[in-house]
Amino acid sequence: xxxxxxxxxxxxxxxxxxxxxxxxxxxxxxxxxxxxxxxxxxxxxxxxxxxxxxxxxxxxxxxxxxxxxxxxxxxxxxxxxxxxxxxxxxxxxxxxxxxxxxxxxxxxxxxxxxxxxxxxxxx
Numbered sequence: 001x002x003x004x005x006x007x008x009x010x011x012x013x014x015x016x017x018x019x020x021x022x023x024x025x026x027x028x029x030x031x032x033x034x035x036x037x038x039x040x041x042x043x044x045x046x047x048x049x050x051x052x053x054x055x056x057x058x059x060x061x062x063x064x065x066x067x068x069x070x071x072x073x074x075x076x077x078x079x080x081x082x083x084x085x086x087x088x089x090x091x092x093x094x095x096x097x098x099x100x101x102x103x104x105x106x107x108x109x110x111x112x113x114x115x116x117x118x119x120x121x122x123x
Contacts, residue, residue, distance in 0.1 A: 034119030
């Protein structure tokens with residue numbers, strides 16, 4: 001019984017340590033303003049990041065809060081010390097100001113990264 005409890009405790013410690021390594025990824029910026037954009041003309045920006053860890057970095061998901069925003073992210077591991085980009089496209093169909101978020105979840109990192117785009121769509 002002691003062996004089982006010891007193994008469970010060790011596993012919990014290792015998992016908690018790995019999931020809290022928020023220094024593993026470094027974004028140059030997590031917000032972008034498009035300013036004024038024309039209605040019906042989609043716009044795209046790129047959020048670049050670097051893998052600061054000593055192992056491969058894997059994006060599990062990148063999820064937009066609505067269908068008007070589309071993230072495109074690397075589906076293969078980002079090697080240690082390498083950089084990559086997440087492209088975020090806004091469809092600009094509705095006039096008015098907007099603020100949209102994309103939640104990026106990395107494997108073995110508990111806290112997701114929130115990328116934010118904003119601007120104003122004019123007719």
